[in-house]
Amino acid sequence: MKLQPLYEKVFVRRADSKLSAGGIVIPDSAQGLSDRTFTGTVVAVGPGRLLPNGQTVPPAVKVGDTVIAPRYQYRDNNGVEHPADVTITGPEGETLYVVREPDLYARVES
Numbered sequence: 001m002k003l004q005p006l007y008e009k010v011f012v013r014r015a016d017s018k019l020s021a022g023g024i025v026i027p028d029s030a031q032g033l034s035d036r037t038f039t040g041t042v043v044a045v046g047p048g049r050l051l052p053n054g055q056t057v058p059p060a061v062k063v064g065d066t067v068i069a070p071r072y073q074y075r076d077n078n079g080v081e082h083p084a085d086v087t088i089t090g091p092e093g094e095t096l097y098v099v100r101e102p103d104l105y106a107r108v109e110s
Helices: none
Strands: 009-014 037-045 066-070 072-075 081-083 087-089 095-100 106-108
Touching (some): 009 066, 066 095
Antiparallel strands (some): 009 037, 037 066, 072 081, 087 095
16 A cells, blocks of 8 residues: 655654664754654655645655654644644554645755
8 A cells, every 4th residue: 555645745754763872762852853843754745735826836855855843733722732643554554744844844964
């Protein structure tokens, strides 16, 4: 089974926590990343955002890119943040996060 996101949706596989040389798990927050973000790898990209005139804006990311994505998608009227917990199970049984491409913060270049 192959999953193809629609429009500006992107499927992101969350990166594993890094290990130090001594085998200690280094959380994202200790790696200089906010507790409001996570890093991951893009595994599927939709065709892009559809404009009112019918044209499509191509996405700025591609499969294989490492991105920084929001952990929280929105804040309600009471100030409560709601997690980006829209997930699906990929064809290999892994958890994939569904994120809108405009909501991605950055593409990590090495």
